[in-house]
Amino acid sequence: MSDRFGFRSKLPAPSGNLRSSSKANENKPAPADRKRPIEQAEKENVPSVAKKTVKTEPPSYMRPTQRSxxxxxxxxxxxxxxxxxxxxxxxxxxxxxxxxxxxxxxxxxxxxxxxxxxxxxxxxxxxxxxxxxxxxxxxxxxxxxxxxxxxxxxxxxxxxxxVKKFDLKERCNVLEIVLAEKITSAKQTEAHLKMLTDAVESIKGEKQQAQTQAKGLQEYKMMKEAEFDNLEERLQNSQRELRKLKNELESTCDSLDETQKRLKSVKLERDSLQEDFEGAGKKIDQLKRKIELQEDDLKKLENEKENLIENKTEMREKMDAMEDERRTLHETIQQLKGNIRVFVRVRPLLAKEVEEKHSSEHISFENAIDKGIEITREDKKDEKAEFQFDAVFKPDSTQIQIFGEVSQLVRSSLDGYNVTIFAYGQTGSGKTFSMEGPEDVYENDEMQGIIPRSFEFLIDAVEKSAEKGWIYKLEASYLEVYCEELNDLLQGGDKKLKIEGTGSKHINVANLSRHEITSKHQLANLVKRANKRRKTASTNCNERSSRSHSVFILFVSGENTRNGQKVESCLNLVDLAGSERVKESGATGQRFEEAKKINGSLSSLGDVIAALGSKSKHVPYRNSKLTHLLQNSLGGNSKTLMIMHLNPRKLYANESYNTLRFAQKVNTTNIGTAQKISK
Ligand SMILES: Nc1ncnc2c1ncn2[C@@H]1O[C@H](COP(=O)(O)OP(=O)(O)OP(=O)(O)O)[C@@H](O)[C@H]1O
Known part of the structure; x- marks a missing residue:
């Protein structure tokens, strides 16, 4: 028999069994070879140890059959x-x-x-x-x-x-007997000794066996103890489990009661839902009928939608036609207005000028008809000279109002017309303010001038034109004419630019850098970079006077992906250097030379306009770098706007009068019809 670990079969039987086994062994007849020496020892009075374990039996030499x-x-x-x-x-x-x-x-x-x-x-x-x-x-x-x-x-x-002394035979017999007895005794002793040795060996074997059994029993005991501990632990676990199960059973019984109650209420709910379901089924049937009706309506609507899509295509075609018509009309209006348009802007007195009690009373607008301005000269104080222009902006006019009038012209550049806007006026009259804005213009959106507003306007227009299939590219160049030399304001170094021939298209300046711009941020960076390079100086009339003509050029190229139409144009925004009377500005030395050059180029501009107006065969474009540069933007191929700026100080009344006289001359000049540039 073995336990569940298989130990019992391998180990000696437990002590009880062992004892019974020993008894059994005792009862069993001992093997002859082990038993005999012990019995002999008993017979021959061997020590009591042997006697205890060995049964007595006649010694072998006493048995008749074994006599030696x-x-x-x-x-x-x-x-x-x-x-x-x-x-x-x-x-x-x-x-x-x-x-x-x-x-x-x-x-x-x-x-x-x-x-x-x-x-x-x-x-x-x-x-x-x-x-x-x-x-x-x-x-x-x-x-x-x-x-x-x-x-x-x-x-x-x-x-x-x-024995008689001479009875040798008898003596020999006796000696033989004695010898035989001694031999027998020695043999017996030897046998006895052997028997004892065997007995000792046997006892040793038994002792070893007993020790092995004791060791086995010890291990068996330990194993049993471990088993016992294990069983005890299992018993405790089982008891705990049992307690837990009892608790669970109790809670299950409770939840069962709860569930039964809920089941009852759910059944009630189900019954009511069943009623609702039946009601909903009826509603579904009604809705199905409605859906069928709506599907019919949807089919009708889809038909209508298809018709509308067809109409939309027709409308788009019509819209494109109308857009063409709009452009034509816009062009007609611009032509009716005249090719060179003239605006006048009078800046307000600056805070410093107000403090210094400067007056601007020589300029008035009250009696002027429509877009007119009145001015009283210093030498003819009782005589008011009145002028009419395309627009007159009073000192309180905003940058937005100015651009509102300029924007349509800027829009023409997208239609393929060259557009040039000049800011003309004496130094400190507000030309740079109108074209760019004040110094901190890029931190103050409201004060932005024509250059940033034109770019933003064009970017918006370009996005809107995309709906009509137009894709445009805008590139900028910025240069200055200083003392009859051309400098690229967007490129480092003092390399002077050269005008190459006249060309049929806008400006032909060799090595002039072009920069594609797609964001207002890029434009701001370009203008800031250019302003750092632009020549400025302080004059009596202006703390930061521009001593050069600056020309911002926006190259526009566009293509219509629908009809393959292509346009190319350029928008020139020219901030002219301030005209000044050398005597009044106090210019000397380099400033004096600059003033002379500036005034010379401005009078060349006047000459060119006069020649264009009189349809003269020779137009003196090459008399100055400025007119030579703008050759393709002054004349038949361009739409030109000149914004005349007036310094409101009474001190400059005569200067302002001269500006208005020049403006009037320009305003009456017909330089011909602008031509669209298309590829
Ligand atoms: N409409 C205006 N409103 C308020 N301030 C203005 C206006 N126009 C010009 N100014 C201010 O007047 C001063 C001179 O203007 P600006 O530098 O634009 O003149 P300018 O004609 O460009 O002079 P210059 O020819 O010497 O360069 C600047 O401080 C400018 O901010």
């Missing part, structure tokens, strides 16, 4: 001794009780006593016993055996008692 030769000899010798005794005893018997018996003989008789002889004489004793008690008892000396009759003297002589 030596034993046979020994019996033969004994027989002969007994015979000799009988011979020798008789005279002794005879002398027993007789006075004078020799003590030597008596002693001899007593020493002849042996077991054998005793046995042999038993009959004799029995016979003697049967004899009457009065009869003298023959005192038989106990036979001490043949060995007691043999003595070894100190001289090494062997004396055999009770």
């Amino acid at each position: 030769k030596t034993t046979s000899k020994m019996f033969a010798a004994r027989k002969s001794i007994a015979k000799a005794k009988r011979r020798s005893v008789a005279p002794v018997k005879r002398t027993v009780g007789a006075a004078g018996a020799r003590p030597g003989i008596k002693r001899e008789a007593s020493t002849l006593k042996t077991k054998t002889l005793t046995t042999r004489t038993a009959g004799t004793r029995t016979a003697a016993a049967k004899k009457p008690a009065k009869e003298p008892v023959v005192e038989e000396e106990e036979d001490a055996g043949p060995s007691s009759r043999v003595k070894l003297t100190s001289e090494g002589k062997i004396i055999v008692k009770g």
Whole structure:
């Protein structure tokens, strides 16, 4: 039998079993080879240890079948001794009780006593016993055996008692017997010793076996203890589990009750839902009918949608046609207005000027008809000169209002017309303010001038034109004419630019850099970069006076992806250097030279306009770098706007009058019809 770990079969049986097993072993007959020496030891008075474990049995040499030769000899010798005794005893018997018996003989008789002889004489004793008690008892000396009759003297002589000195045969017999006895005794002792050794070995084996069993039992005990601990732990776990299950059972019972209650309420709910469901089914049927009706409507609407799509295409075509018409009309209006349009802007007195009690009363607008301006000169104070222009902007006009009038012209650049806007006026009259804005213009959107507003306007227009299939590209260049030299304001270095031929298209300046711009931020960076390079100086009339003509050029190229139409144009925004009377501005040295050049180029501009207006065969474009540069933007191919700026100070009344006279001259000049540039 084995336990669940399979230990029991391998281990010795537990102590109870072991004990029973030992008993069983005890009851079992011991093997002959192990048992015999112990029995012999018992027979031969071996120590009690052997006696306890070994059963007694006659020694092997006592068994008739196992008598050895030596034993046979020994019996033969004994027989002969007994015979000799009988011979020798008789005279002794005879002398027993007789006075004078020799003590030597008596002693001899007593020493002849042996077991054998005793046995042999038993009959004799029995016979003697049967004899009457009065009869003298023959005192038989106990036979001490043949060995007691043999003595070894100190001289090494062997004396055999009770044998005649010369009875050698008898002596030999006795010695043989003694020898045989000694051999037998030695053999017995050897056997006994061997038996004892075996017994000791057997006991050792048993002890080892017992130790092994004890060790096994110890392990078995430990294992059982571990098993016991394990079982105890499992028992505790099971008890805990049981308690938990009991609790769960109780809570399950509670929740079951709860569930049953809920089930009842759910059933009630289900019944009501069933009613709702049936109601909903009816509603669904109604809705299905409605959907069918709506599907019919949808089909109708889809048909309508298709019709509308067709209409939309037609409308788009119409819209494109209308756009073309709009452009044509716009162009007609611009032509009716005249090719060179003139605006006048009067800036307000600056805070500093107000503080200094400057007056602007010589300029008035009250009596002027429509877009007019009145001015009183210093030398003719009782005479008011009145002028009419395309637009007159009073000092309170805003940048937005100015651009509102300019924007349509800027729009023309997208239609393929070259457009040039000049800011003309004496120094400090507000030209740069109108074109760019004040110094902090890019932090103040409201004060933005024509350049940033034109760009924003064009960007918006470009986006809107995309719906009509137009894709545009805008590139910017910025240069200045300073003392009759051309400088690229967007490129470093002092390399002077050169005008190459006249060309049929806008400006032909070799190596002028172009920069594609797509955002206001990019534009701001370009203008800031250009302003850092632009030549400015402080004059009596303006703290930051521009000493050069600056030309901002926006190259416009567009293509219509629908009809393949292409346009190309440029928008020139020119901030002219301030005209000044050298005497009044206090210019000397370099400033004086600059003023001379500026005034010279401005009068060249006037000459060109005059020549164009008089349809002169020769237009002196090459008299100055400025007119040469703008050759393709002044004349038949361009739409030109000149914004005349007036300094409101009374001190500059005559200067302002001259500006208005020049403006009037320009305003009456017809330089021809602008031509669209298309590829
Ligand atoms: N409409 C205006 N409203 C308010 N301030 C203005 C206006 N126009 C010009 N100014 C201010 O007047 C001063 C001179 O203007 P601006 O520099 O534009 O003159 P300018 O004609 O360009 O001079 P210059 O020819 O010497 O360069 C500047 O401080 C400018 O801010």
